[in-house]
Amino acid sequence: MEQKxxxxxxxxxxxxxxxxxxxxxxxxxxxxxxxxxxxxxxxPGHATRRLNSSRRAPRPRDIKEQLDPGVLSLLxxxxxxLSYVTPLFQFRHTRLKSYARQLSAFMAAERxxxxxxxxxxxxxxYRGRFSLLPGLVEGEGEAxxxxxxxxxxxxxxxxDAAEKPVWSGWFSCVRGGDDYLRSLPPDFVGLPLFCSxxxxxxxxxxxxxFSRHFDCSFGALPLDQDTLQWVAALWANCHLEADxxxxxxxxxxxxxxxxxxxxxVEPLDAWTLWSGVRRAPSAVEEGVIGVGxxxxxxQELKRHFHRHFRLQLSAGxxxxxxxxxxAAKSSGxxxxxxxxxxxxxxSLLTECALLKMPI
Amino acid sequence: MDDVTxxxxxxxxRRIPSQMLRPMxxxxxxxxxxxxGSIDFSLPxxxxxxxxxxxxxxxxxxxxxxxxxELLYVIDNxxxxxWHAFQLVDPEDDALMVEMMQFKEQFKSNLNKLVQNVxxxxxxxxxxxxxxxxxxxxxxxxxxxFTPTFVVHHLQSSYVFMNNVNSKKKPLLYxxxxxxxxxxxxxHANLSGRKLHGIRDLLMKQYEQVFPSKFPSHIPExxxxxxxxxxxxxEREQSASSSNRxxxxxxxxxEGKLPEIQSAVYxxxxxxxxxxxxxxxxxEPFKCVVTFSxxxxxxxxxxxxxxxxxxxxxxxxxxHVTYICGCVYGLSAHPFSRVRFGTWGVTPKGTLQTSAxxxxxxxxxxxNRRRRRSHPE
Numbered sequence: 001m002e003q004k005x006x007x008x009x010x011x012x013x014x015x016x017x018x019x020x021x022x023x024x025x026x027x028x029x030x031x032x033x034x035x036x037x038x039x040x041x042x043x044p045g046h047a048t049r050r051l052n053s054s055r056r057a058p059r060p061r062d063i064k065e066q067l068d069p070g071v072l073s074l075l076x077x078x079x080x081x082l083s084y085v086t087p088l089f090q091f092r093h094t095r096l097k098s099y100a101r102q103l104s105a106f107m108a109a110e111r112x113x114x115x116x117x118x119x120x121x122x123x124x125x126y127r128g129r130f131s132l133l134p135g136l137v138e139g140e141g142e143a144x145x146x147x148x149x150x151x152x153x154x155x156x157x158x159x160d161a162a163e164k165p166v167w168s169g170w171f172s173c174v175r176g177g178d179d180y181l182r183s184l185p186p187d188f189v190g191l192p193l194f195c196s197x198x199x200x201x202x203x204x205x206x207x208x209x210f211s212r213h214f215d216c217s218f219g220a221l222p223l224d225q226d227t228l229q230w231v232a233a234l235w236a237n238c239h240l241e242a243d244x245x246x247x248x249x250x251x252x253x254x255x256x257x258x259x260x261x262x263x264x265v266e267p268l269d270a271w272t273l274w275s276g277v278r279r280a281p282s283a284v285e286e287g288v289i290g291v292g293x294x295x296x297x298x299q300e301l302k303r304h305f306h307r308h309f310r311l312q313l314s315a316g317x318x319x320x321x322x323x324x325x326x327a328a329k330s331s332g333x334x335x336x337x338x339x340x341x342x343x344x345x346x347s348l349l350t351e352c353a354l355l356k357m358p359i
Numbered sequence: 360m361d362d363v364t365x366x367x368x369x370x371x372x373r374r375i376p377s378q379m380l381r382p383m384x385x386x387x388x389x390x391x392x393x394x395x396g397s398i399d400f401s402l403p404x405x406x407x408x409x410x411x412x413x414x415x416x417x418x419x420x421x422x423x424x425x426x427x428x429e430l431l432y433v434i435d436n437x438x439x440x441x442w443h444a445f446q447l448v449d450p451e452d453d454a455l456m457v458e459m460m461q462f463k464e465q466f467k468s469n470l471n472k473l474v475q476n477v478x479x480x481x482x483x484x485x486x487x488x489x490x491x492x493x494x495x496x497x498x499x500x501x502x503x504x505f506t507p508t509f510v511v512h513h514l515q516s517s518y519v520f521m522n523n524v525n526s527k528k529k530p531l532l533y534x535x536x537x538x539x540x541x542x543x544x545x546x547h548a549n550l551s552g553r554k555l556h557g558i559r560d561l562l563m564k565q566y567e568q569v570f571p572s573k574f575p576s577h578i579p580e581x582x583x584x585x586x587x588x589x590x591x592x593x594e595r596e597q598s599a600s601s602s603n604r605x606x607x608x609x610x611x612x613x614e615g616k617l618p619e620i621q622s623a624v625y626x627x628x629x630x631x632x633x634x635x636x637x638x639x640x641x642x643e644p645f646k647c648v649v650t651f652s653x654x655x656x657x658x659x660x661x662x663x664x665x666x667x668x669x670x671x672x673x674x675x676x677x678x679h680v681t682y683i684c685g686c687v688y689g690l691s692a693h694p695f696s697r698v699r700f701g702t703w704g705v706t707p708k709g710t711l712q713t714s715a716x717x718x719x720x721x722x723x724x725x726x727n728r729r730r731r732r733s734h735p736e
Contacts, residue, residue, distance in 0.1 A: 300635065
């Protein structure tokens, strides 16, 4: 047994990880300096923008009075697919009714393209409805969020059956950055985050209508590792005020067959670790979290795992973060289960959308 | 021919894939050659079902005969639903001498005493396993053949595998098994999986445990390493370390085909050792639950070890799936941590709850027979 323990693996792993294996005191100092270097390495070559290196701690905000309870439950119970959208040209919040009519007509027209017109029977039409979502803004100058729903009678139902929403989507802009909003030319409205839920074909049709009418383009918004780490840290931070229930991170290790490691931490322990990692409040501005703290938090969790299983989680990709407050996946699907933290989570996602936008 | 039989036959024919239909019917053996020849297997399944129904009606076959066919199909393709492994404990003196006929009679009589209206079917498989198909009925209703329970018992071994057992009928089934096999009690072996052969091979050590003495000096090429692999200098540099890793991985897991299990759950309650001061000062252990899941878990772990993602030598906690068993176990190589199953768990929905039991039943924790790890020297 001893012989085996002495035989260490000679594999050269990425620099921040290799330093973890040494157990001397000096590795901690060298590790910290390496951490600064690696974060600089993550800067993409062509853009100088990165996710903000610090942000305010999320505060709970009660938006229940401002929103219809039905709408609120829709927002918090659905899993949304994220996309970014470039600024919309001449989008007026006052003309929502006419937009709804135009969208319905467009949906009907798209359905009839290349399809034989039915002789009898009601067409499976979609009725579009636009509505405002008040209260989902953080600063001045930000456009109000807009909710779009497509209602339709279920297939094979009677003529007088009630219509049900089959597709929902909404635009929002939370803390979009004053510089960005001011830099937009007049007549352009910035609503960079688009969330959709429903059939892919309907999503594509709605996107096509928007891009035709408002001269904008959509793109997929996958969440990368940094964003997911921020989500995990921000949620851990909320433990005192909200019931986190658990904090689960899911990694996918690229071996064959692929191995999924799900690491669920008890919320109190996660919060204790997080508060330990955060620097003393006197050193930095109160309520501001830095990226170093976030990375340290996740690194500590990985180290604890490594101590037991000797498996490097950094070799895999963080694909999902979930807790009682919601779930975020790297494919761009999010679910925000808590209405109080909806706005603060949206601000992080808006920032990601702005970052991804090809301006 | 009653409705139940008709529906049962339809369901079975729908389940069996088209290309397997003919071999299955041949194996069943009840159809004569010319009847089998008269069925046109290229027709859609509905037509084949109708044909079979007419043959069954002609011969006067009922549910009893149809369920034979289902049992045969499940024996060949046991990957339906979730299989749970159980172990019989405390054998009586004549436990090892129980024979098939004795077991059958005892089991049948015991179960019929305990439960009314249960339909039992036995089949002995070539590898000394007895397959039992059970259809449960209530006091005044006929057995429900649409949700059968399958039980596999290897005679002369103490293992039983079950699939789809109703929680209400569980204790009765256990009682009947325990009496028929001449043991005193039965307990969950803490091994569950989708593939019967995987959990059976793991539990009964029937997989190839090949420990080669020679290891190739280069690991098999992966597509992303093509450029590196073609470069002889890199190969030479990496050869020593990669063969070392491969050797240690094979020592831990063996080289042959590994039994397929899907997941393992570890509940950790250990002291957190990190850089943050408040974690070091806190006396409470750091609680977390780690779940490994994959289509073939052991293969993934072995691959992790040989590719360097897991440091070698492989820690006991990763290999304990093949070696150590027991609810409470300690990692002797790491004296500071005591890994044990704690008092809280994560249910499938992801909410944490405290449970009074120290080891909840429904978790896919992997356990195995204790075995002393033989030293290579």
